[in-house]
Amino acid sequence: MENSAKQKVIEDLLPQKFGKQGKIWVGILIFFCVIGLIAYIRQLSKGLQVTAMRDYASWGIYISNFVFFVAISLVGSLITAVLRLTDVHWSTPLTRIAEIIAVSAITFASIIIIVDMGRPDRFYNLFIHGRLQSPIVWDVIVITTYFFISLLLLYFPLLPDLQIMLHFKETTHKGLYKLYHFLGSFWKNTAGQIRISDKAITILSITIIPVAFAIHTVTSWLFATTYRPGWDSTNFGAYFISGAFLVGAGAVLVAMYVFRQHYKLEKYITEDHFDKMGKIVVMLALLYLYFNVNEFLVPAFKMKKPEEEHLRGLFTGEFAPVFWFAVSMAMFAPILILIFKKGRKPLPAFIAGLMVVIGSWFKRYLIVTPTLLHPFLPMQDVPASYRHYFPTWEEWAITIGSLAGALLIITFFARIFPIIPIQETITETEQHEKA
Amino acid sequence: MKKLNQSFILIGFIVLFICKGINVLAQETKNDLLLNLSYFNNNNSYIYLKAIAKTKIDGKFQLVKDVTISFYVTKDSAGNLLGTAVTNNKGEAVLLIPATAKNTWSKSVKQSFVAVSTANKQFDETKANTDITKAKLQIDTAENKMITVKVLELKDTSWVAVKGVELKVAVKRMDADLGVSETQTYATDSTGTINAEFKRDGLPGDSKGNLILVAKVEDNDQYGNLSVEKSVPWGAIPSYQTNFFKRTLFARRGQSPLWLELLAYSIIVAVWAVLIYLILQLNKIKKLGRATTL
Numbered sequence: 027m028e029n030s031a032k033q034k035v036i037e038d039l040l041p042q043k044f045g046k047q048g049k050i051w052v053g054i055l056i057f058f059c060v061i062g063l064i065a066y067i068r069q070l071s072k073g074l075q076v077t078a079m080r081d082y083a084s085w086g087i088y089i090s091n092f093v094f095f096v097a098i099s100l101v102g103s104l105i106t107a108v109l110r111l112t113d114v115h116w117s118t119p120l121t122r123i124a125e126i127i128a129v130s131a132i133t134f135a136s137i138i139i140i141v142d143m144g145r146p147d148r149f150y151n152l153f154i155h156g157r158l159q160s161p162i163v164w165d166v167i168v169i170t171t172y173f174f175i176s177l178l179l180l181y182f183p184l185l186p187d188l189q190i191m192l193h194f195k196e197t198t199h200k201g202l203y204k205l206y207h208f209l210g211s212f213w214k215n216t217a218g219q220i221r222i223s224d225k226a227i228t229i230l231s232i233t234i235i236p237v238a239f240a241i242h243t244v245t246s247w248l249f250a251t252t253y254r255p256g257w258d259s260t261n262f263g264a265y266f267i268s269g270a271f272l273v274g275a276g277a278v279l280v281a282m283y284v285f286r287q288h289y290k291l292e293k294y295i296t297e298d299h300f301d302k303m304g305k306i307v308v309m310l311a312l313l314y315l316y317f318n319v320n321e322f323l324v325p326a327f328k329m330k331k332p333e334e335e336h337l338r339g340l341f342t343g344e345f346a347p348v349f350w351f352a353v354s355m356a357m358f359a360p361i362l363i364l365i366f367k368k369g370r371k372p373l374p375a376f377i378a379g380l381m382v383v384i385g386s387w388f389k390r391y392l393i394v395t396p397t398l399l400h401p402f403l404p405m406q407d408v409p410a411s412y413r414h415y416f417p418t419w420e421e422w423a424i425t426i427g428s429l430a431g432a433l434l435i436i437t438f439f440a441r442i443f444p445i446i447p448i449q450e451t452i453t454e455t456e457q458h459e460k461a
Numbered sequence: 462m463k464k465l466n467q468s469f470i471l472i473g474f475i476v477l478f479i480c481k482g483i484n485v486l487a488q489e490t491k492n493d494l495l496l497n498l499s500y501f502n503n504n505n506s507y508i509y510l511k512a513i514a515k516t517k518i519d520g521k522f523q524l525v526k527d528v529t530i531s532f533y534v535t536k537d538s539a540g541n542l543l544g545t546a547v548t549n550n551k552g553e554a555v556l557l558i559p560a561t562a563k564n565t566w567s568k569s570v571k572q573s574f575v576a577v578s579t580a581n582k583q584f585d586e587t588k589a590n591t592d593i594t595k596a597k598l599q600i601d602t603a604e605n606k607m608i609t610v611k612v613l614e615l616k617d618t619s620w621v622a623v624k625g626v627e628l629k630v631a632v633k634r635m636d637a638d639l640g641v642s643e644t645q646t647y648a649t650d651s652t653g654t655i656n657a658e659f660k661r662d663g664l665p666g667d668s669k670g671n672l673i674l675v676a677k678v679e680d681n682d683q684y685g686n687l688s689v690e691k692s693v694p695w696g697a698i699p700s701y702q703t704n705f706f707k708r709t710l711f712a713r714r715g716q717s718p719l720w721l722e723l724l725a726y727s728i729i730v731a732v733w734a735v736l737i738y739l740i741l742q743l744n745k746i747k748k749l750g751r752a753t754t755l
Contacts, residue, residue, distance in 0.1 A: 158717040158725055159710045171732055178739055185746070212750030219746050226742050233735050 032452055036190060039448045041441055042289060052437060055430040062427015065420040066141060074144040076420045082405060083398045083415035088142035090391040091425050094273070095135035095432070096169070096245045097266070097386065101274025102128025102176050103238035107231035116302055118454055119294045119446045123281045125180040126445075127274070130435035132173045134428045141424055161247040168241045175237055179230045181209075182223050186449030189213040202442060242267045249393065255325075255336040256397035265317040269386065272310040272356070276382025279303050281436070283376035285445050294446050297372060304370030307382065311361045318353070336400045344414075345396050348388055355385025491582075492516045494525065496589035498576040500685030505597045509557045512576040512589065514548045524552030529579040532556045534565050537575040537588065541565070570595050570615045591685065596623065598689040600676050606659035606695060608641060610676040612649050614684070622653025626678060630657040632664060633673040633690070639664075641674070659695055666696020 044052060069076050079086045105124035109117040140146050156163040188210025195203055213219060246266035249257040259265070282303065286295040322340075325333040340349045360378040363369040369378065395415055405413055417425070439445070495515040502508050510532050514525040525548060532543040543562055546554035554576075558566065566572070573592045580586040595615040602608050608630055613620040626649045631638035639661065647655035659674075666672045671692050678687040704711075708718045 155714060157712075157714045158722060159712070164725070167729060171729075171736075174736055178736070182739075182743075212747040214750045214753040216749055216753050218749045222742050222746050222749075226739050229735060229739060233732060237732060 031455075035452055035455070036448055038291070038293065039444045039446050039451065040191065040194065041444055044441060047288070048437075048441075052434070055434045055437065058423075058430035059427050059434060062424045062430065065423035065427070069141070069144070069420055069424070070146075076418060078411070078415050078418050078421065080412045080415075081408065082401060082412050083395055085142070085394050085398060086415055087391060087395075087417045087421050087425050088138055090387070090394045091428060092135050092138045092142065093245060093266075093390040093394065094387050095131045095138065095428075096241060097270035097273045097390065098277050098383075099128040099131035099135065099172070099176070099274070100238050100242060100267070100270035101278055102179065103234045104271055104274055105278060106179055107234045107238075110227070110231050111235075115454055116299065118450050119291075120278060120282060120299065120303070121183065121450075122180070122443075122445055122447055123285065124274075124278055125176060126436050126439045127277055127281060128176045129173070129180055130432040130439075132169060132176060133435065134432045136169055136173070137431075138425075138428050141428075161244055161251055164244045165241075165248060168237065168244050172234070172237050172241045175230060175234045179227070179234060182227050182230065183447055183450060184443060185210050185213040185219075185223060186215060187444050187447060189215060190448050191444075205442070239267060242270045249397075254397050254402075255330075255332040255400050256393075259321060261317065261320050261324075265314075265321055268310065268314045268317045269389065272307070272314045273383060273386035275303065275307045275310050276360070276379040276386065279307060279375050279379025280383060283372055283379070285440065286372065289440075289445070291446065294451065300372050300375040301367070301370040304364040304375045304378070307375075307378065308361055308364045311357045311364075311382070315357045315361075318357070332400060332402050336396060339396050339400060340392065345392060349392055352385045352388035352392055355381045356389050357385070359385075491584055492518065494528070494578055494584040494587040495522075496530075496576055496578055496587045498574060498589040498591045499680070500572075500574060500591055500593045502597065502685065502687045504689055507557075509555055510543070510574055510576070511556075512546075512548070512554045512578075514552045514554070514578060516584070524548075524550070525584075526550050526552060528552075528554070528581070528584065530554040530556075531577045531579065533575040533577070534558075534562055535573055535575075537577050541575075543574075570617065593685045594683050596678075596684040596687060598628070598676050598678065598687050600674065600689045600691045602674070602691065602693055608657040608659060608674060608676075610647070610649075610655050610657070610689070612653045612678065612684075612687075622649070622651075624649055624651050624653060626653075626681065626684070628655065628676055628678045630655070630674065630676050632661060633675050638675055638677075659693075662695075663697050664695075665699045666694070668698070670694050670696045670698040672696040 065076075077086060077088075101124045105117055106121045110121070140149055143149060152163065152166060156166075188206050191198065191206050192203070192211060198206070243263035243266065246262040250259055250262035252258075279300070282295050282299060285291060322337065326337050329337075339345050360382050363374050363378040363381075368374065399413070399415060493516065495517070497513045497515070499511045499513075500508075501511060512530045512532070514528045514530070515522045516525050517523075528548045529545055530548065531537070531545045533541045534543055535541050544556050544559060546556045548554045571592065571594050573590060575588060575590045578584065578587045597613050597615075597620070599611040599613065600608065601611075610628060610630060612623045612626045612628065614623045627646050628649070629638070629640065629646055631640050641657050642660040644657065647657055649655050664672060672695050674691045674693055676689050678684055680686060705713075706716070708716050710718060710721070
C-alpha cells in the first residue's frame with residue numbers, strides 16, 4: 027500500500043470534532059440525561075412510590091430496559107468474536123462499533139438494575155447476603171465479567187490506532203493527547219507486541235462467546251426459574267440469546283448508517299456491508315421468530331388456565347396492541363424489507379435496523395410485565411392501580427435518560443477514538459493487495 | 462269533557478290503590494325461619510345449647526346470621542330465660558348453660574329447652590325445643606390399647622348403665638376425628654359398655670406422643686350430644702427433620718450444594734484467570750514498548 031493511500035485512510039478515519047449537527051445531537055442527549063437524573067433524584071427522595079410499580083407488577087420498564095441493554099450488548103461477541111474466529115474479514119470496519127455498543131449497553135444495564143432497586147445502598151446487601159444459588163448473583167458476576175472482557179476487546183485492537191493518533195500532536199486537543207499517551211504510548215508496533223496482541227484478541231474472542239451466552243442465559247433464568255405463566259419455559263435461554271443476537275445486529279445496522287452518513291465513511295462502510303449485515307439480520311429474525319413460535323404455540327396447545335389468561339392478554343387482550351406492534355416491528359417487517367436485495371441498501375437497511383431495535387425494546391417489556399399481572403392466585407381486594415401497569419413520567423424519564431446515556435457514551439467514544447480500526451483497515455488492504 | 466276528566470281521576474285513584482296494595486303485600490311477605498336446637502355435654506363439664514337458624518331461598522337451605530335467639534329451660538317464660546345469643550355466619554348461636562340455672566337444672570333428671578328467635582323484618586318469631594335425659598360418658602383404657610366407654614343415665618339420684626346406645630370412638634385430629642379402628646360405630650351392651658381396640662399404631666401424637674381419644678354420642682333423641690376425652694401415650698413421637706443445615710439449592714447463604722460451588726467457582730476462577738493473564742500480557746506489551754524506546 028502506498029504511503030499516500032495510507033495517509034488517506036488515516037485522515038479519513040481519525041476522530042473528528044463535533045460539527046453543528048453533532049453538537050445538537052449531544053445537546054439533545056444531555057438534555058434527556060438531565061431529565062432522567064432529575065426523575066431519579068425524585069425517586070431517591072420519595073421512594074419507588076413515584077413509579078407505577080406495585081405489589082403485582084413489581085418489575086416494570088426498568089427491568090425491561092435492563093433486559094434490552096443486556097440483549098443489545100451481545101452484539102460485541104457476534105461481530106467481534108464470532109466473525110473474527112470464523113475468519114470473516116468484511117466485518118473489520120464494524121468491530122469497534124459493535125464493541126462500543128456492547129460496552130455502553132452493559133454499563134447502563136448495570137446502572138438501571140440499581141435504579142430498579144429503589145435504594146442504591148441495597149446493592150451492598152447483595153454482597154453480604156447474596157446466595158450463590160440465586161440467578162441474581164450469577165447475573166451480577168457474569169455482567170461484571172462480560173464488561174471487563176468487552177473493555178479488553180475494545181482496548182487491545184485500539185492500541186495500534188492510539189499510536190497512530192499520537193503522531194498528530196499539533197492537531198489534537200491537549201487533554202485528548204494526554205489520554206492517548208496514557209493509554210497507548212507504549213505501543214511501538216513491534217513484531218513481539220503484535221504477536222501478543224493478536225494472541226490476546228484471539229483468546230478474548232474465544233472467552234467472550236461462552237460468557238456472552240452465559241449472560242443472556244442467566245438473565246433469562248431470572249425469569250425461567252420462577253414458576254409463572256409466560257416464564258415457566260425450558261426454551262428461555264435460547265429464546266433470549268436469539269433475541270439478543272437480533273437486536274444487537276439491528277443496532278449495528280443503525281450505527282453503521284449513522285456513522286457512515288455523518289463521518290462520510292462510504293469507502294469503508296460500503297453497500298456490501300449493509301447487504302451482508304442485512305442477510306445476517308434476516309437469518310437472526312427468522313431464528314427469533316422460530317423461538318417465538320415455540321414459546322407461544324406449545325403453551326397455547328395445552329392451554330392451561332393461567333397460561334390461557336396470559337396468552338389471551340398478549341394476543342387479543344390488554345397487551346395485544348403492544349404485542350402485535352413489537353412482533354411486526356422486530357421480526358415481520360425487517361424480514362420483509364431485508365429479504366430483498368433492494369431492502370439491503372443503506373437507507374432501507376437502516377430503517378429495518380431501527381424497527382428491530384424499537385420492536386425489541388417493546389418485546390422485552392412484554393416478556394417482563396404481562397406475566398406479573400397474571401398471577402396464579404386471583405387478585406382480590408387490591409386497589410385498581412395494582413391490576414394494571416403504565417409507567418409514570420419518572421419511569422419514562424429515567425428509561426429514556428438511560429438510553430440517551432448509552433448513546434452519549436457511543437457518541438463521545440466516536441469523538442475521541444477512531445470508530446473504524448485504522449491499523450486493521452490498512453493491514454487488511456495491504457493483505458488484499460498482496461493476494 | 463268534564464266527564465272525561467272525572468274518569469281519569471277515578472282511574473288514577475284505582476292505580477294508586479293497587480300499587481299501594483302490592484307494596485303492602487310485598488312488605489308483609491316473610492320467609493320461614495327453621496330453627497334447630499341441640500344439647501351438648503362435653504367431658505361432663507362443658508354443657509351448652511346450640512341453635513342453628515336456616516331459611517329456604519330459591520329451593521335451597523341457607524344459613525341465617527344475625528338472628529337473636531333466646532334460650533329457655535322448661536318453657537319460654539321470662540323466669541326461665543337462660544340467656545340470649547346471636548347467630549354467626551354459620552347460622553349458629555351457642556349458649557353455655559349459666560351457673561344461675563343450677564337450681565332449675567338440679568330439679569329433674571329430664572330437661573326441656575326452648576329456643577325462641579326474635580321477630581325481625583325478614584322472619585317471624587320461631588320456636589324450637591329439645592328434651593333430654595341427663596346422661597354421661599365414661600372412658601377408660603387398658604395397657605393392651607383397649608378402650609372401654611360406658612354410657613350412664615341419671616335415674617332419680619343414681620347413674621345407671623344404658624343398653625343399645627350408639628357411639629363413636631375416635632382420635633382427635635386437626636380438622637376431624639379419626640376412628641380408632643375401621644368400625645364406624647359401637648352399641649353399648651347390657652352393662653352400658655362398649656370395647657374398642659386402638660388400631661392406629663404409628664399415628665403421630667404431640668411432642669410427647671400423646672393422643673386424645675374421644676367418645677361421642679351424636680344427635681341422640683334421648684341424650685342429645687355427649688362426648689368425653691382422654692389423653693393416652695399411644696401416638697408416635699414425631700421427629701421433625703429440618704433441611705436448614707443441609708446444602709440445598711433453596712438453602713441460605715453459604716449452604717449451596719457442593720457441586721454448584723465447585724462448578725460456579727471453577728468457571729469464575731477459569732474466566733478471571735484468563736482475564737488476569739491478558740492483563741499480564743498487556744504489561745508485557747508495555748515492557749516491550751519501553752525496551753524498544755531504550
